[in-house]
Amino acid sequence: MSIFDILIHPDPRLKKTTAHMSAPIEGLQKIIDQMFETMYDAPGIGLAAPQVGIMERLFVMDAVREGNPDPIVMINPEITWGSDAKNVYEEGCLSIPGIYEEVERPEIVRIKYLDRDFKEHETEFDGLYATCAQHELDHLDGKLFIDYLSPLKRQMITKKMKKFKREEAALKTRET
Ligand code: GNR
Ligand code: NI
Numbered sequence: 001m002s003i004f005d006i007l008i009h010p011d012p013r014l015k016k017t018t019a020h021m022s023a024p025i026e027g028l029q030k031i032i033d034q035m036f037e038t039m040y041d042a043p044g045i046g047l048a049a050p051q052v053g054i055m056e057r058l059f060v061m062d063a064v065r066e067g068n069p070d071p072i073v074m075i076n077p078e079i080t081w082g083s084d085a086k087n088v089y090e091e092g093c094l095s096i097p098g099i100y101e102e103v104e105r106p107e108i109v110r111i112k113y114l115d116r117d118f119k120e121h122e123t124e125f126d127g128l129y130a131t132c133a134q135h136e137l138d139h140l141d142g143k144l145f146i147d148y149l150s151p152l153k154r155q156m157i158t159k160k161m162k163k164f165k166r167e168e169a170a171l172k173t174r175e176t
Helices: 028-041 127-140 149-173
Strands: 046-048 058-061 071-084 088-095 096-106 111-115 120-125
Touching: 028 058, 028 088, 028 120, 046 127, 058 127, 071 127, 088 127, 096 127, 096 149, 120 127
Parallel strands: none
Antiparallel strands: 046 058, 058 071, 071 111, 088 096, 111 120
């Protein structure tokens, strides 16, 4: 099994909205397994398909911090209810490495989604799961957590990421 390369912001693919998946795409089970492997390897608690260049309405997450793994796959997720009560969490993103900022989102959300077998669920999430699921759902709509910050802060982060990408590219050229 191999892991995917994770796209780093800014990248046009991270800004695109993905379309509803009407039937299982070819190689879906393998893609899901590789997404989990990529996420655990990073390590991260969630990974959306566009982050690995797969423009599908799909994400994986596992927000258990200790104990048994709790892998969750969501295809075509939809928030059907969100609490008025908000929660502030310091978020990070595998596509924006090294940046952590506070984001406010509904504390509890109910989400309707299909699992890896295209079986429908409607489940309530709270705590880190609620935050993570909303962060991942945003990726499917081309939205990043820095879009919740002030334009100035976002610009500074984007500049930093461009520099990070330039340096990475330079390192890679030297290796070959
Ligand atoms: O690994 C991740 N941690 C995290 C922490 C707080 C809020 C959201 C996240 S998701 C992130 C992985 C990621 O970038 N998923 O898209
Ligand atoms: Ni992310």
